[in-house]
Amino acid sequence: MLAPKLADALAGACSVDELARVAHVPQRIAGNAMSGRPVATNSYLKICLAVGVDPAPTLKMEKSCGPNFDFAYFAFALKLRRGVNKHTAREAAKATGLSAPTICRAERGEPMQIGVVLALCAYIGVHPFGYMRECST
Numbered sequence: 001m002l003a004p005k006l007a008d009a010l011a012g013a014c015s016v017d018e019l020a021r022v023a024h025v026p027q028r029i030a031g032n033a034m035s036g037r038p039v040a041t042n043s044y045l046k047i048c049l050a051v052g053v054d055p056a057p058t059l060k061m062e063k064s065c066g067p068n069f070d071f072a073y074f075a076f077a078l079k080l081r082r083g084v085n086k087h088t089a090r091e092a093a094k095a096t097g098l099s100a101p102t103i104c105r106a107e108r109g110e111p112m113q114i115g116v117v118l119a120l121c122a123y124i125g126v127h128p129f130g131y132m133r134e135c136s137t
Contacts (some may be wrong), residue, residue, distance in 0.1 A: 007034055
């Protein structure tokens with residue numbers, strides 16, 4: 001589970017109110033992150049940006065271009081990578097340790113949990129901050 005890693009980084013760093021203000025997330029979400037409970041992908045990445053935690057240290061950090069994770073842009077990149085690799089959904093699933101239906105949902109641009117996003121970012125080879133855009137998703 002990834003949320004406890006973020007909670008460790010947040011331990012004693014600031015108050016829930018301060019984290020919510022700096023990360024532009026609701027206080028409830030900030031509290032969940034600080035206590036190690038799971039938070040949605042968009043909130044998780046906003047909090048990581050706010051406190052300087054790299055959610056994908058094995059990938060080259062990208063400059064964030066906005067406050068929201070763009071699942072449509074991410075879906076396009078996943079489809080492109082799968083095409084370049086000449087992988088079927090099943091082959092991509094095997095390469096990422098995910099299921100083929102999860103790959104298909106990600107390629108439709110559906111919101112994914114942070115663990116899925118990080119696994120697919122490693123497959124694509126682009127840091128998750130590279131998908132932060134000005135969008136409404």
